[in-house]
Amino acid sequence: MSRCYLAWAKDERIREKGADGGFVTATLVSALETGFIDIALVVAKKSVYEGIPVLTSNPEVVKECAGSLHGAPINLTKYVVEYAAEKRIGLPTKPCDARGIIEQAKRRQVNLDNIFMIGLNCGGTLHPLRMREMAADFYGLDPDSVVKEEIKEGKIFLVSKEAGGKEKETAIKIDELEQKGYGRRDACKSCVTKIPTSSDLACGNWGVPKGEEKKTFVEVLTAKGEAILKNAIDSGYVCIEEAPGEGIEMRRKIEAGMQKLAESWKERIDEVNALSRSGRFDFYVDALKNCIHCGACKEVCPVCACEKEAKCLDMNDERDSYAISMYNVLRIFHLMDSCIHCGQCEDVCPVDIPLTLIQRRFSERMQRHLGYTPGMSVDEKPPLYETELRWNAESMMK
Ligand SMILES: Cc1cc2nc3c(=O)[nH]c(=O)nc-3n(C[C@H](O)[C@H](O)[C@H](O)COP(=O)(O)OP(=O)(O)OC[C@H]3O[C@@H](n4cnc5c(N)ncnc54)[C@H](O)[C@@H]3O)c2cc1C
Incomplete structure (x- = not known):
């Protein structure tokens, strides 16, 4: 069974600036200063409406980036893949960051041994x-x-x-x-992964007793999590105490409540469920007809592991003559088993295609059918990646 602690930064300035106990920042700072990691990936506040990812080996920059930004819905996966695949890196991971990284590891784009995922619980982000x-x-x-x-x-x-x-x-x-x-964004409202259980640690405020607000609730999930925590304690950067039983129970209850709410949102925002089969077809054609093939959705997608120049998606300058372009159709199929429904594609779409809804509508059904939830466990192979399709197309069309 995993172990749970209340933890906080010993440095009062980090603790004060941190979202909760400053544990995440202090752990990354200690890992950099002791050479435990080469580089950290954090999020710098530009305003309450904007956060930008920063890759740094400077502990002072990490300290500056303490705190949680709810209006920064970025996914950090691509930055790890593109800029730090060879480095020992530590980073805060919301559930969708961790899930993206796990899927990229399965596609051999990153080496998980080098990546320390300090998970953040996530109730959601705002656009x-x-x-x-x-x-x-x-x-x-x-x-x-x-x-x-x-x-x-x-x-x-x-x-x-x-x-x-x-x-x-x-x-x-x-x-x-x-x-x-x-x-919150639609993708977040309907997301049921609120605690990043595929990270090495899971940190949050759920379960911190009233009156002890400047502490972070930390669950240790892997041996790597254990190692980076031990490094932070041994080097004198963080303090911990056992999490109280009632705190553990409170956190579990809040998570369950949030998951129930997310399930109810799925129903509410799935307007296409209510349509007839031909109505659904019209909905997809209408939604996708404005695509300009800019490729932004592919560029930000945390689970797309195609090479940049890959022609696999037929992204020519000119659109093909189908009502729905092959680019969209192939992307829908391509992401069937790997889409984590993070909504990055929709956020960047210049013509406002409801891509989260469309991708979820197809991939969630496929994932349920295959019994596979992407990004949750490194041991589960993506079913469509290395084995043959074993599903009945007719059953998917119902
Ligand atoms: C969008 C969001 C929603 C959250 N929702 C919940 C919740 O519902 N329940 C709960 O228990 N906890 C939630 N958390 C986690 C909580 O806010 C704290 O981050 C966590 O308790 C760790 O606190 P700390 O003081 O140790 O972290 P800090 O020391 O403050 O470190 C936080 C780290 O997260 C980075 N960061 C800031 N914003 C983002 C972002 N948008 N994406 C990725 N990294 C970021 C910072 O750069 C910093 O490195 C959420 C966090 C975020 C970012």
Whole structure:
């Protein structure tokens, strides 16, 4: 059975700047300073609406990047594949980051032995542009005046700087925002992987007792997780104590509640489920007809392991003459067993194709049929990668 701790950074500045106990930052800093890893991949805050990935071997930069950004829905997988495949790297991984990395490892794009995934529980991210609209429409704020955001107790808190420099905090219930089409991205609302169990550690605030907020709840999931934690303790960067039984139980209950909510969102946003077969066909044609073959969806996809120049997806300058281009059809089939439904493709689509919904509609059914959930275990082989198709096409069309 995995072990659970409450942990915090010994350095009070890291602890203060950290989202919870600053454990993740202190662990990465200690790993860099002791030569345990060569490089860290973290997220730098540009504003409450923007975070950018930073690869660094400088512990001071890692310290600067402490804290959680909910308006930075980036997936870090591609940065590991493209820039750090040969390095010993440590990084914070939301469940979708960890799942992308695991799928890339199965496709031999990265060596998991070199990667230390310090998992972050994730209730979801917000799309930066929607978040700006939300600040204006629901919070009645000038989006540029918002200096801080936080999600706690089922509410989204925005802190704005008023004239004269005074700060004002406004909170609205997530439920209320989401009923009106704001709040978390659709991909996050319907995601059931809230604790990153395929990472080496899983860190969060669920399970931290009231009154002890400046601590991080840490679950140790692998031997690598154990090793990086031991390195942080032995080098004097973090303190730990056993997690209390009621904290472990509270975390389990919150996770179960969030998963139930996610299942209910799946139904609600699956508008195509309600359509007839011909209605569904019309929906796909209509949604995909505007594709301009820019390739952005493939570029950001954390599970696509094709070479950059690969012609496998027939991305020519000119569109073919089918109602739905072969590019889209092939991508749908290609991702059947590997799509983790992270929504990166939809975020970058310049013509607003509802790609999360479309990919999920096909791949989730296939994954259920194959009994395979991508990115959850390194030991499970992708079924369509090395074995023959063994499914009944007719059953998939029902
Ligand atoms: C989008 C998001 C949603 C979360 N939702 C929950 C939740 O519902 N329940 C829960 O228990 N915990 C959640 N967490 C985790 C929690 O906020 C803390 O990150 C965790 O407890 C570790 O705290 P810390 O003080 O040890 O981390 P810190 O020391 O503050 O380190 C956090 C690290 O995460 C990096 N980071 C910041 N934003 C992102 C991002 N968007 N993607 C990837 N890395 C990022 C930072 O650069 C930093 O390296 C969420 C985190 C994120 C990023």
